Amino acid sequence: MSHQNLGSGSHHHHQTSSSTRCWRNNTALFGAIMLSIMRAAFASNAGHHVLGDASTNVLSSIPRRKRLTIDSISENLKTMEYAVRGKIAIEADRITQELHNQRKGISTSGVKFPFDHIVYTNIGNPHAVGQKAITWPRQVMALLQLPDALGIDHPNASQMFPEDAIERARSMKQALEGYGIGAYTHSKGVRQFRMDVARFIERRDGAEPGSIDIENIFLTAGASEAIVMLMTALIKDSSCGIMTPIPQYPLYSATLDLLGGHKVGYYLNEESNWGLNMEELERSLADAEAKGINVVGLVLINPGNPTGQVLSSDEVKDVVMFCARHNIVLLSDEVYQENVYREGDAFFSCRRAADEMGLIKEDAIQLCSFHSVSKGVHGECGQRGGYVELVGIDEDVNEILYKLAASKLCSNAPGQAMVSLMCNGPNPGDVSYESHVAEKRAVFEGLKERAMVMSKGLDSIPGFSCQPATGAMYCFPSVQLPHGVVEASKELGFSPDTLYALDLLQSTGICVVPASGFGQKAGRYGFRTTFLSPESRTVVEKIRDHYEQFCSKY
Numbered sequence: 142m143s144h145q146n147l148g149s150g151s152h153h154h155h156q157t158s159s160s161t162r163c164w165r166n167n168t169a170l171f172g173a174i175m176l177s178i179m180r181a182a183f184a185s186n187a188g189h190h191v192l193g194d195a196s197t198n199v200l201s202s203i204p205r206r207k208r209l210t211i212d213s214i215s216e217n218l219k220t221m222e223y224a225v226r227g228k229i230a231i232e233a234d235r236i237t238q239e240l241h242n243q244r245k246g247i248s249t250s251g252v253k254f255p256f257d258h259i260v261y262t263n264i265g266n267p268h269a270v271g272q273k274a275i276t277w278p279r280q281v282m283a284l285l286q287l288p289d290a291l292g293i294d295h296p297n298a299s300q301m302f303p304e305d306a307i308e309r310a311r312s313m314k315q316a317l318e319g320y321g322i323g324a325y326t327h328s329k330g331v332r333q334f335r336m337d338v339a340r341f342i343e344r345r346d347g348a349e350p351g352s353i354d355i356e357n358i359f360l361t362a363g364a365s366e367a368i369v370m371l372m373t374a375l376i377k378d379s380s381c382g383i384m385t386p387i388p389q390y391p392l393y394s395a396t397l398d399l400l401g402g403h404k405v406g407y408y409l410n411e412e413s414n415w416g417l418n419m420e421e422l423e424r425s426l427a428d429a430e431a432k433g434i435n436v437v438g439l440v441l442i443n444p445g446n447p448t449g450q451v452l453s454s455d456e457v458k459d460v461v462m463f464c465a466r467h468n469i470v471l472l473s474d475e476v477y478q479e480n481v482y483r484e485g486d487a488f489f490s491c492r493r494a495a496d497e498m499g500l501i502k503e504d505a506i507q508l509c510s511f512h513s514v515s516k517g518v519h520g521e522c523g524q525r526g527g528y529v530e531l532v533g534i535d536e537d538v539n540e541i542l543y544k545l546a547a548s549k550l551c552s553n554a555p556g557q558a559m560v561s562l563m564c565n566g567p568n569p570g571d572v573s574y575e576s577h578v579a580e581k582r583a584v585f586e587g588l589k590e591r592a593m594v595m596s597k598g599l600d601s602i603p604g605f606s607c608q609p610a611t612g613a614m615y616c617f618p619s620v621q622l623p624h625g626v627v628e629a630s631k632e633l634g635f636s637p638d639t640l641y642a643l644d645l646l647q648s649t650g651i652c653v654v655p656a657s658g659f660g661q662k663a664g665r666y667g668f669r670t671t672f673l674s675p676e677s678r679t680v681v682e683k684i685r686d687h688y689e690q691f692c693s694k695y
């Protein structure tokens with residue numbers, strides 16, 4: 142309808158006779174069209190409720206096909222697997238809800254479970270299984286969240302908070318450019334917090350103070366965000382692939398699925414406590430290249446997840462040199478760097494290895510190292526704090542990564558603050574120093590003890606074999622499964638260790654992750670469990686008893 146037709150007054154009246162005729166004709170035509178649309182709609186929507194008002198006409202002409210369906214959704218997203226929150230974890234959540242309903246008396250299922258709660262050992266989430274937050278960082282975080290008048294400037298602040306927490310919060314608030322924690326930050330993260338990271342790495346690796354440029358550090362929402370960022374940049378097209386350990390932390394395989402890159406697996410050697418074998422790295426690379434895959438990156442997870450091993454400095458140097466020689470970007474996942482339990486072992490970073498071999502000075506290595514507040518002794522998974530440090534990455538690539546970070550504005554400021562506090566705790570002489578160190582030590586000792594109890598305990602079960610967990614937060618035993626299980630699982634359409642894990646869950650309430658979710662040699666079966674839960678000792682005994690019953694059932 143033209144603008145003129147909407148007008149009123151003499152111009153409109155002047156046209157009356159011809160336009161009325163035309164309108165009548167149009168009305169008749171319009172009516173006929175609408176009638177036929179309605180008939181058609183009624184026929185195709187037989188059984189649907191048809192409203193009696195005019196809007197029905199429009200509504201009924203709208204197609205009832207969904208644009209977003211399971212068939213139209215991204216194929217990559219659909220095939221992406223993420224075992225840690227897979228079938229078993231979903232069933233565990235369902236049982237938790239059912240137990241809750243039973244306690245409230247609102248369950249009608251009549252199902253009885255031989256346990257009253259689920260022990261979640263499926264995910265490295267320490268606070269979810271009872272670990273308490275370390276006090277001092279939380280005091281500073283609380284002051285960062287509070288308005289100044291109720292926190293750092295409150296007349297009674299020093300009765301509620303230690304002096305060093307107040308001082309630190311004050312300086313962090315200044316670093317947040319005076320806006321505080323509620324404002325967007327620099328897209329790479331708050332400058333002073335990045336400085337805390339830089340000085341932390343220098344101290345850790347014995348690097349020259351001031352040698353790390355904060356422009357090469359990005360603060361991210363957990364290490365996960367940084368990992369996905371780098372992988373997004375690396376996978377240029379579907380010919381690209383990234384070498385990942387088998388078994389591996391499934392974020393890597395999931396992200397490769399999503400980005401449409403190739404998963405180029407290299408096997409860790411279970412017999413030598415999940416050690417690295419350089420021949421295996423060469424084999425994996427050669428096989429991939431023979432298939433026409435453009436291998437652009439290699440993931441190293443040290444200490445290992447799900448395997449819990451800690452690499453020696455020589456092993457780390459070998460991998461770094463391998464990547465330098467083959468011009469491959471090294472993605473070094475070092476989120477468990479504080480979790481090293483065996484006397485004589487020490488965490489040795491890829492950066493340090495590259496530095497000691499002169500590769501950094503020569504600009505002969507491209508390295509991205511990831512760290513997180515989720516693990517170590519803080520275990521602050523929910524704060525979502527992490528970082529990546531880039532070494533030997535071209536400036537124009539850095540700028541593109543900065544653009545990517547900027548497109549998401551910034552990572553969460555509390556997470557950034559937590560990274561700063563992890564990297565720069567209270568100093569010797571500060572009022573909180575002694576208690577802070579003591580709290581961290583207590584958490585560490587607990588982890589260390591449970592690592593031993595659990596890996597030794599699992600290894601002692603006939604039919605099980607478990608390498609010592611010398612690092613990280615996991616045991617990854619192999620479990621011999623009766624032939625009947627293999628047959629039964631085939632019929633059910635899932636892996637034998639999924640069937641085992643499901644039975645374990647339903648019989649004992651213990652939630653583990655089937656080993657197949659991380660990748661393993663054909664014919665090997667097992668699972669991953671964390672040793673975070675204070676119930677770890679009883680967990681082992683329950684697993685032992687259940688395994689006997691499970692085997693006799695099949």
Ligand SMILES: Cc1ncc(COP(=O)(O)O)c(C=O)c1O
Pocket residue numbers: 265362363364365366390392442446474476512513514515522525526527
């Ligand atoms: C090896 C490894 N890398 C990265 C992450 C991600 O940690 P976040 O994103 O919480 O920092 C995890 C979490 O479990 C992990 O095990």
